[in-house]
Amino acid sequence: MSTESFAEELLTWYAKNKRDFSWRRTKDPYKILVAEMMLQKTTSKQVAELFDRFIEEYPSPEALAKASISEIEEMITPLGIEHRRAYRFKNWAQEIVEKHDGQVPRRKKELTSLHGVGDYIANAVLCLAYDENEPLLDANAVRVLQRFFGIKSPKARARTDKALWETYGKMIPNGKARDFNLAVIDFAALVCTAKNPKHDVCPVSRACQFIKSGGDPPEY
Numbered sequence: 001m002s003t004e005s006f007a008e009e010l011l012t013w014y015a016k017n018k019r020d021f022s023w024r025r026t027k028d029p030y031k032i033l034v035a036e037m038m039l040q041k042t043t044s045k046q047v048a049e050l051f052d053r054f055i056e057e058y059p060s061p062e063a064l065a066k067a068s069i070s071e072i073e074e075m076i077t078p079l080g081i082e083h084r085r086a087y088r089f090k091n092w093a094q095e096i097v098e099k100h101d102g103q104v105p106r107r108k109k110e111l112t113s114l115h116g117v118g119d120y121i122a123n124a125v126l127c128l129a130y131d132e133n134e135p136l137l138d139a140n141a142v143r144v145l146q147r148f149f150g151i152k153s154p155k156a157r158a159r160t161d162k163a164l165w166e167t168y169g170k171m172i173p174n175g176k177a178r179d180f181n182l183a184v185i186d187f188a189a190l191v192c193t194a195k196n197p198k199h200d201v202c203p204v205s206r207a208c209q210f211i212k213s214g215g216d217p218p219e220y
Contacts, residue, residue, distance in 0.1 A: 001207035003171045006148065007180055011173070013203040014183035017190065019044070022051050024182070029104035029129035030061055036121045037088065042079045044189070050078055061102050064093035088116035106130050119165075127177050135169040136181040140188035147192060150209035 001009075021044060023035035034054065038047045054075060058064040064072070073086035092114040096104060104125060105111050111122035126132035135141075142158045145151045145168060155161040172180050191198045199205045 001204065003149075004173070006204060006207075007171055007173050007176075009203045010183040010187055011176065011179055013191075014179060014186060017186065018182065019186050019189070021048055022055075023047075024128075027129050027131075029106070029125050031055060032129045033092075033104055033117075033121070033125055034058075034089075036124045037085065037092075037116065038076070038079055040085075040121075041081060046079055050076065058093075061093045061096040061104070064089060065097045091115035092117060104129070120159075127181055131178065133169075133172055133174065133177045135165055135172060135177075136185070137165050137168050138185075141168065141184050143194065144184055144188050144192050147197070147210035148204060148208050150213070 021035075023031055026032070035047065035051060038051065038054075057075065058067060058072075067090065069083075069086045069090050072089050073082045076082050076085050076089075079085060095114050096102060100110070105114075106126065106129075108119075108122050108126060111117055111125055112119065120136060120138060123132075123134040123136055127134040127136060137159055139159050142153070142164065145164070146153075146158070151164065151167065153161040153164050155164075158164055191202050197210075199208075199211065202208070205211060
């Protein structure tokens with residue numbers, strides 16, 4: 001199966017199976033930045049239980065910059081590593097207010113200069129808020145690529161492999177980066193799971209290299 005066919009199949013699957021979260025119903029770059037920072041090292045379910053309340057309390061970078069670290073920490077405790085998260089929230093909010101007139105930047109260099117913002121979060125803002133054709137390669141997307149295409153990275157942490165980022169970026173259908181990235185995220189969460197992948201409902205199982213090389217066969 002070509003990368004084009006793979007993308008088409010996933011987009012068709014996503015249209016019927018996509019998950020609904022508050023941060024996916026907006027293109028507000030501030031809300032997306034908050035969500036992506038929250039989603040690090042935690043689950044979507046945990047973030048969903050907290051996100052709306054956090055945005056109500058801190059609706060803008062200015063509001064967040066004025067909060068104390070202890071106040072932020074208290075609110076985000078359910079997510080874990082709350083002190084480090086709170087410190088990052090406070091700092092990047094201040095930087096946005098002081099250096100960018102309260103507006104989340106739309107250039108990658110400026111985004112990655114914000115405290116705690118790396119390539120993935122910067123790309124998430126560019127793609128999900130500003131409709132840029134940027135890839136979102138995390139451990140889950142790596143798993144999908146490795147299983148389906150048999151792609152292997154020489155890096156111990158494949159998600160840091162620039163060549164893999166480039167390969168993934170080339171798979172994105174032009175103008176459909178938002179849906180494609182979210183399709184891969186949801187596909188990894190619902191079907192191509194780390195343990196016990198659901199081959200029986202996988203839309204691309206017949207062409208999957210993981211199955212062909214000895215993974216558990218699908219049941220038809």
